[in-house]
Amino acid sequence: MAALSRVLSVIDGGGPVAQRLVRALHQLERQAVVVGFTGPPGAGKSTLINAYIRHLRQLGTSVAALAVDPSSPKSGGAILGDRARMGEHVTDSGVFVRSLSARGHLGGLTLNIHALVHAVDAAGWDVIILETVGAGQSEVEICRVADASVVVNSPGLGDEVQAMKAGILEIADILVVNKADLPGAANTVQQLTGMLALRSGVGRDVPVITTTATSGDGVEAMAYAIGEVTSQATPTGRAVRARAHAADLIADAAANQVRALMGNTVNDRLDELTQAVLSGELDVTQAAEKALRSIGIESPT
Numbered sequence: 001m002a003a004l005s006r007v008l009s010v011i012d013g014g015g016p017v018a019q020r021l022v023r024a025l026h027q028l029e030r031q032a033v034v035v036g037f038t039g040p041p042g043a044g045k046s047t048l049i050n051a052y053i054r055h056l057r058q059l060g061t062s063v064a065a066l067a068v069d070p071s072s073p074k075s076g077g078a079i080l081g082d083r084a085r086m087g088e089h090v091t092d093s094g095v096f097v098r099s100l101s102a103r104g105h106l107g108g109l110t111l112n113i114h115a116l117v118h119a120v121d122a123a124g125w126d127v128i129i130l131e132t133v134g135a136g137q138s139e140v141e142i143c144r145v146a147d148a149s150v151v152v153n154s155p156g157l158g159d160e161v162q163a164m165k166a167g168i169l170e171i172a173d174i175l176v177v178n179k180a181d182l183p184g185a186a187n188t189v190q191q192l193t194g195m196l197a198l199r200s201g202v203g204r205d206v207p208v209i210t211t212t213a214t215s216g217d218g219v220e221a222m223a224y225a226i227g228e229v230t231s232q233a234t235p236t237g238r239a240v241r242a243r244a245h246a247a248d249l250i251a252d253a254a255a256n257q258v259r260a261l262m263g264n265t266v267n268d269r270l271d272e273l274t275q276a277v278l279s280g281e282l283d284v285t286q287a288a289e290k291a292l293r294s295i296g297i298e299s300p301t
């Protein structure tokens, strides 16, 4: 466990040694099952993961849980909270809990998450759980790595629906309404079911499961639903997801570079183009093409 911890620290920290490790780990075929949990802060993800770990341990399955908080690179709060909530397992040698900083990377886990998962996998853990705060891009990234993505909500957060709008529905394999012991849970279920119905034709059944993480109610049903999804995972599917993830990150990085270049070199030109767009002379796409051309990029139209 200490060795694995060190490896994770090196990868998490980035730099040339991390890069070498990433390259080495990339060669490995994954054995472990990876389950991602995401959703708004306070929904009960850590508590639910704790209960899920208890369930898996009863089956004799070893579990590594990685908590990632991409929204606050230097964070203490969420991470310490996770430590405390998953604390019941600290003396169990079949459980590994680790917080990751995802430091410095805007909007997510970065490609390193694949290497981190590979490292844990290579160390022989059966199930790898990822927890991330619902912060836009990070859920999307988690679903690229996870064989099953569980989106956790709870009544009374007030922003369930907004969180769903942020594209979470698209990535959820399973929706959980936690805190079923609180009033309003049925209402939240209804909202989510309604939203799922609106996106009919996607051809994918997303079960909505209610849980009370504090008592363990519903955790077995959730575990069953997770098993249904993870049993479909294939090496090919995993590779496709990893490639899509890398492509997204490259596109993001390229967009950032273009933005920076435009900021540096085409200010006057940009003023002109802005005027042209505002006066209706050019549409935004045409203006963008001209702006790109002025920094030497021919757009493929």
Ligand SMILES: Nc1nc2c(ncn2[C@@H]2O[C@H](COP(=O)(O)OP(=O)(O)O)[C@@H](O)[C@H]2O)c(=O)[nH]1
Binding pocket: 039, 040, 041, 042, 043, 044, 045, 046, 047, 048, 081, 085, 178, 179, 180, 181, 182, 211, 212, 213, 214, 215
């Ligand atoms: N009433 C109730 N409270 C819960 C339940 N699950 C978690 N909580 C509480 O909700 C708070 C946030 O839980 P936490 O697991 O840290 O949420 P996270 O931010 O999503 O990881 C804590 O005070 C938990 O004790 C539940 O099923 N019912």
Ligand SMILES: [Mg+2]
Binding pocket: 045, 046, 047, 078, 081, 082, 131
């Ligand atoms: Mg948490």
